[in-house]
Amino acid sequence: MSKEYVHPAPVRVWHWINAFAFVLLVITGVQIRFAELINFLSLEDAVRLHNWVGFIVIADYALWYIYYFSTGKIRLYYPNLRTFAADAIKQAKYYGCGIFKGEPNPHHMTADNKFNAMQQKAYVMLMFIFLPAQIITGIFLWQVKGFENYIDMLGGIRIVDTIHVLIFYFFAAFMIAHTYLATLGHTPLAHFKAMFTGYEDH
Amino acid sequence: MEKIKPLCLTATVASVAFLACIWTASSALAIDNETCLECHSDDTLTRTESTGMKDSLFVDLNKFKYSVHNVNGVACVDCHADIEELDMDNEVPHAVSLAPVNCGNCHDEVAEAYQNSVHKKASHKGVDIPCYACHAYHDTTRLAMATVSERQNSFCLKCHDPYKAHDWLPAKENHFAMVECTVCHAPEVPRHVNLRFFDLVDSAFLKGDVIMRHLQTDPSGFTDLIDKDGDGTISQQEFEDLVLMLRQKDIRGVFHGELVAEINPIVHQVNRGKANRDCSQCHSVTSNFFQDVRMTFDMDDGSVSSYNVDRQVLQTYFVTFNALGTTRVRLLDKIGIALIAGGVAVVLLHLSVRLFTIPLRRKKLDHPEA
Numbered sequence: 001m002s003k004e005y006v007h008p009a010p011v012r013v014w015h016w017i018n019a020f021a022f023v024l025l026v027i028t029g030v031q032i033r034f035a036e037l038i039n040f041l042s043l044e045d046a047v048r049l050h051n052w053v054g055f056i057v058i059a060d061y062a063l064w065y066i067y068y069f070s071t072g073k074i075r076l077y078y079p080n081l082r083t084f085a086a087d088a089i090k091q092a093k094y095y096g097c098g099i100f101k102g103e104p105n106p107h108h109m110t111a112d113n114k115f116n117a118m119q120q121k122a123y124v125m126l127m128f129i130f131l132p133a134q135i136i137t138g139i140f141l142w143q144v145k146g147f148e149n150y151i152d153m154l155g156g157i158r159i160v161d162t163i164h165v166l167i168f169y170f171f172a173a174f175m176i177a178h179t180y181l182a183t184l185g186h187t188p189l190a191h192f193k194a195m196f197t198g199y200e201d202h
Numbered sequence: 203m204e205k206i207k208p209l210c211l212t213a214t215v216a217s218v219a220f221l222a223c224i225w226t227a228s229s230a231l232a233i234d235n236e237t238c239l240e241c242h243s244d245d246t247l248t249r250t251e252s253t254g255m256k257d258s259l260f261v262d263l264n265k266f267k268y269s270v271h272n273v274n275g276v277a278c279v280d281c282h283a284d285i286e287e288l289d290m291d292n293e294v295p296h297a298v299s300l301a302p303v304n305c306g307n308c309h310d311e312v313a314e315a316y317q318n319s320v321h322k323k324a325s326h327k328g329v330d331i332p333c334y335a336c337h338a339y340h341d342t343t344r345l346a347m348a349t350v351s352e353r354q355n356s357f358c359l360k361c362h363d364p365y366k367a368h369d370w371l372p373a374k375e376n377h378f379a380m381v382e383c384t385v386c387h388a389p390e391v392p393r394h395v396n397l398r399f400f401d402l403v404d405s406a407f408l409k410g411d412v413i414m415r416h417l418q419t420d421p422s423g424f425t426d427l428i429d430k431d432g433d434g435t436i437s438q439q440e441f442e443d444l445v446l447m448l449r450q451k452d453i454r455g456v457f458h459g460e461l462v463a464e465i466n467p468i469v470h471q472v473n474r475g476k477a478n479r480d481c482s483q484c485h486s487v488t489s490n491f492f493q494d495v496r497m498t499f500d501m502d503d504g505s506v507s508s509y510n511v512d513r514q515v516l517q518t519y520f521v522t523f524n525a526l527g528t529t530r531v532r533l534l535d536k537i538g539i540a541l542i543a544g545g546v547a548v549v550l551l552h553l554s555v556r557l558f559t560i561p562l563r564r565k566k567l568d569h570p571e572a
Binding site: 035039042047048145169173 | 541546
């Protein structure tokens with residue numbers, strides 16, 4: 001079995017900081033929203049931690065952004081419009097059926113073509129819509145009074161809060177699916193290992 | 203059947219009423235305000251202190267006129283009670299040095315509550331904080347309708363900078379804008395959420411009279427108009443109907459909510475280290491800080507009408523009051539739980555099929571040609 005270097009160091013650093021921070025944000029977020037049900041942190045600590053970790057995610061997003069754009073690797077995220085639809089269907093069929101029969105994955109992960117069509121679609125939305133929206137609404141909620149004008153432009157604090165909470169639930173659900181999908185390598189732990197070492201097996 | 207009564211200020215009025223008897227008896231033979239103002243409406247009337255400072259003795263009638271005391275018939279000599287007569291032959295017709303006014307003569311309950319306060323206790327250290335340090339004296343106003351910022355700016359903020367004292371508090375500006383200091387600092391005091399109608403077109407709070415006029419009603423008819431089931435509380439449905447009615451009259455706005463202390467003497471019991479720092483007491487759905495929600499309208503005649511409102515309305519999009527956790531929109535949680543449950547279900551399903559089909563794949567691996 002050959003190995004290919006697919007995940008360069010900055011990407012791995014970004015990924016694990018992000019993963020760890022997201023888990024913390026979900027936990028503190030749940031504590032903040034359900035203070036009457038859950039009590040493993042005082043609300044005061046939960047809010048403070050949530051704010052700090054929020055800024056870590058922002059810095060981490062900047063790392064991702066700078067790395068991907070400065071190296072031009074951002075192309076990995078752009079779907080090939082010509083083959084995109086067909087690829088996505090092929091990929092969905094694989095996950096829904098072929099994988100059980102032991103058929104090979106139609107997508108072959110290489111450093112230049114890292115994401116399959118479904119991943120591309122998901123990650124483009126995540127990195128260019130959901131995460132930025134979450135960051136912006138998060139900053140607004142952090143200083144409600146200071147960003148009053150912008151909040152009003154978006155239609156008020158309720159709307160901002162609604163966006164933040166919906167995306168929060170979306171991310172929570174995404175993380176479950178993402179973790180599970182990561183076990184679909186040739187062994188359940190293969191992708192996890194790769195995300196530490198940088199090398200994917202072929 | 204019980205109808206919503208404007209909670210007005212009947213209770214306070216009643217409690218002060220009997221005091222009213224005491225002082226009207228004395229003011230029968232007392233000196234009227236005009237006599238005092240003969241001299242004291244002169245804005246050049248000053249006195250030079252021993253320190254050389256000039257002290258104004260001017261009383262601004264334009265302000266005094268609208269003070270809660272004048273409106274309630276409290277006269278100069280009711281407060282400056284040691285002036286029993288004026289001897290107009292003297293340049294100063296009364297004692298040159300008068301006794302300090304004792305607000306507690308009339309507000310005895312408050313005066314007593316105030317004993318148990320860091321501000322009163324400071325007198326042991328030689329710091330004297332009289333009632334009027336917060337309330338002013340010739341232009342004392344009613345507080346029920348005052349916004350949080352009015353209450354704070356004219357009170358606590360004169361002496362304290364809250365940004366120096368609350369390092370631990372997240373979203374400080376928001377707290378100070380929406381939560382009256384005493385809600386946290388006099389933790390015993392009952393509190394309620396005060397909703398006032400904010401006109402989004404004019405960007406201003408709308409006077410009660412204007413709203414009543416548009417609804418073609420008055421404070422007593424308002425109840426019948428809005429509280430259709432007559433249960434004494436404006437329910438969420440009734441509340442949304444009200445917003446709709448206003449929209450139909452082309453009034454677009456939201457109800458602006460603030461957490462304020464009850465007008466109650468124990469609001470004065472501010473003490474060091476006694477403030478409420480348990481955030482989750484407030485920020486949880488079960489919090490009793492938000493049980494009592496009222497919609498208040500201030501009328502041109504200076505009265506205030508307020509109506510009980512079901513706390514459910516705090517979750518609607520017509521109320522700008524966002525206390526983390528407390529006023530959350532439950533629908534979002536349902537959507538969220540559906541999302542997560544859906545994710546988990548798909549994963550579990552996929553995983554079980556994957557486990558279930560292991561033999562299939564093993565067979566294929568053993569007999570690649572099959």
